[in-house]
Amino acid sequence: MNLSRTLTAALLAMAIVMPAWAGPTLDKVKKDGVVTCGVTTGLAGFSMADRQGKYTGIDVDTCRAIAAAVLGSADKVRFVPATAQQRFTLLQSGEIDVLTRNTTWTLTREGDLGFLFAPPNYFDGQGFMVAKKAGVKSAKELDGATVCVQPGTTTELNLADYFRTNKMTFKPLVIEKLDEVENAFFAGRCDAYSTDRSGLASSRAGKAPNPDDYVILPEVISKEPLAPAVRQGDDEWFDIVKWTIFAMIDAEEKGVTSKNLDDMKKSDDPEIQRMLGVVPGMGKSLHIGEDWGYNIVKQVGNYGEVFDRNVGPASPLKLDRGINALWNKGGLMYAMPIR
Amino acid sequence: MNNASRVRLILLQALVLGAVVAFGAWLIHNTLTNLESRGIATGFAYLERQASFQIGETLIAFAPTDTYLRALMVGLLNTLEVAILGCVLATFLGVAIGIARLSSNWLVRTLAAVYVEAVRNVPLLLQLIVWWDVLRVSAPAPREAWLLMPGVFLSNRGLVFPLPSFTDGFHWDIPHLVGFNFAGGHTVTPEFAALLAGLVVYTAAFIAEIVRSGIAGVAKGQGEAAAALGLKPWLAMRLVILPQAKRIVIPPMIGEYLALTKNSSLAVAIGFPELMSITNTTLNQTGQAIEAITLMMVVYLGLSLATSGVLNWVNARAALQGR
Known part of the structure; x- marks a missing residue:
């Protein structure tokens, strides 16, 4: 493939x-x-x-x-x-x-x-989606998190910038195919999934087992025209x-x-x-x-x-x-x- | 052959060589002209630029402020890690299965045959994804991680275990839950584990067949003579049969080791950051597809040549001398 x-x-x-x-x-x-x-x-x-x-x-x-x-x-x-x-x-x-x-x-x-x-x-603008049960209210609380992301995107770069600026650490899990990124996130392999906020809404509506179990955090960390x-x-x-x-x-x-x-x-x-x-x-x-x-x-x-x-x-x-x-x-x- | 036809032959070869070189030069010239006319950057200067992305698993320290070159080094080391571990483990498993294939015990023999046929005939990519799904889905979230042994946890983030630490005198660096994940100790991620398991299980099936045919290639009299000398079957295998089978087995094994190393590039599908994955990201961030892919091809070629070089040397030493 x-x-x-x-x-x-x-x-x-x-x-x-x-x-x-x-x-x-x-x-x-x-x-x-x-x-x-x-x-x-x-x-x-x-x-x-x-x-x-x-x-x-x-x-x-x-x-x-x-x-x-x-x-x-x-x-x-x-x-x-x-x-x-x-x-x-x-x-x-x-x-x-x-x-x-x-x-x-x-x-x-x-x-x-x-x-x-x-x-x-x-x-658009880049954001984060997390599982509701993680109890996270702000992206500032994501220190140490594993974040699912697609390669070859501005997302990957903004993510590194954001965590660096806020003096937090994270582990990216970079998977090429969107379906597999979504599967990994909804299976709990990552604490957060980051992409454009429209994309997060799209994944939540289309792929989440139960859309209400996931929240999109309020922070918009980039401009994505x-x-x-x-x-x-x-x-x-x-x-x-x-x-x-x-x-x-x-x-x-x-x-x-x-x-x-x-x-x-x-x-x-x-x-x-x-x-x-x-x-x-x-x-x-x-x-x-x-x-x-x-x-x-x-x-x-x-x-x-x-x-x-x-x-x-x-x-x-x-x-x-x-x-x-x-x-x-x-x-x-x-x-x-x-x- | 007379002189005229020899001259004609040399001329023909020179012509073919000239055509190949000219074609290559034409391709390179066209590429550079076209890239320039379309305003696309060329050259390897990008390797010195800041990478700006983060990598999930690294053997050497890496930060987004490091260069693309260092990012590629991280990818290469990850490839080497999985390739070397994979070759060693696949050899052990493959030899065991290969011997089991020739066992006098019906159950052992049949199980080994089923293993080989099943594993060889399912695409590796599919196997990798299955391994990954199993590891990811069956294990719990970090906060509900299974405690396997004191200090050893299994969760969908992988296997975490303590590491000895020598800073401030000797002590154990014991993993503990901080926020989302474990801190301290060493983590084997599901991606790495899935890749390693997939490559080992797959390659071992091929190695088993090589070992089986190698053993079958040793003259039957050797085993009978060993038995006649009173060697137990296992000792006969270890001291008499395997050393001779080794000579037959090594050359085809080179191919399997090369295949394992190259197959590790399938890791992109499951998110392990090896050479191919890092090259993908680099290619996208810089847009320099030709350079990035060329570099990756050169590295894989280098790896393959080095592997076969080492194994050819081993083969030469194992071969019978002066016969």
Whole structure:
């Protein structure tokens, strides 16, 4: 299992060995008629395949929105499940067009790995989950704890930083596969499980034998802006991914939803008219069809709809909007003007 | 062979060699150009950078402020620890099972045969996960740990036992419960135990077959002669049969030791921080997949060559001289 995974990574690395892959991403996507996205191997709310093999989640919807904007159909997508370890090589080697895989935007990932990050589709922060019966109320009480964690993540680094800053010791138990990390934690092998708080909520809702037996501690020990990433050197494609996210946020701000979309086409608001292609020009600037914004909202929905459907209070994850609310409602979701 | 065809042969070999070298150079050149054009960092300078992550089990002191190079050393030492212990234990178990396979006792013989067939035919990765699950699930949490002997505890965090300590004169460093876990003494984690048990049990099955065929390869007359001299069966085995079987057994054993060392990389699945696991983390934090994987391949190659070097020397010494 793991050997094959390393082999895959090695093979993907070998893909870099081949002559420079030609032509910008947009041409390739149009030619293939499909957008290929790297997603997680299974994290409820972000990307998870159901029994029919249908993927759902915020990251999945981001990918579908890109396909709707570029190809006019949200279903023209192909998902490549990637472990934390494989994801960067997949993108570097050109196996995927965009990485929509709850990945934290960091300096070295742009500088050293050669990526560019689009605006975050979820602002997260790292936390801890413990068993209720351990009686722990704060992360400050975790001195000496064994902490389950996945490798190759910013989580692993933040964890070391946090314990060092607070002069506490801990033993990491690093396991590659998410399922095995969760199994180890819920079997009591670790005192705490640390990852992004959305991920903790997702594991608790999806994998805990009894979700009420586990608590997520109040401390948020890091900033984790989860954002889609593309390769450097293809600004046209980068623009498309970036403005797809902005369109979803802007649609929510303007009250445009997948339900009222056709009425909204008659709106007098010039921004809505530009976004939905009633007044043409925006699509041309991005080198895609004028109905790009319409297709995104029609087929996928605005940001608020996507959030509620996948991780919101009505979903199994029961996350509130928090800092992911719109900027004018006290959150961080802010779209640049579509003009 | 005439001169013309000899020249042609040399020319052909030179051509093939040239093509291989050119292909290699082309690959390396392409890789470097492509990496650069995509803005991806290259080179081994990352080894000197601060690792920033923590490692759960270490034989030498390690802190997140240490370098990636030291982290890899920690991983390598963990690999060596499990490989050396594994080879020694697998040899003992394998020889015992191998002899049992040839026992005149039906039950012993059959049990050994069942062991070999069952273990050889189940994938090692699966066995490792089963061992790990058993160790993890069957033992209680630290606060309810089983007291096996005074000072020796078994919990789902592993086996903890006292260690002699020589600071401030001799005394025993006895484990005691502090907060979540035990402090003091020495801990064998479920991950290490599962990996070691899995590798030993798996490799021993192969070694048993080598030992069995080695014993079967010793001329039958040797055993009969030993019996005729009045040696008890066990003494005949130890003094007459095994020393001769050793010569047959050593060469194929080299392969098993190499396999055990390389198989230890499956530990990533169960969370033991050996070389492969540390390389995984390094590869991810630095993004330098090509360098990290190359380095790991070189290290495994070095380990394998060193192992076979030592065993070839042992083999040369064990071989019959001057016949």
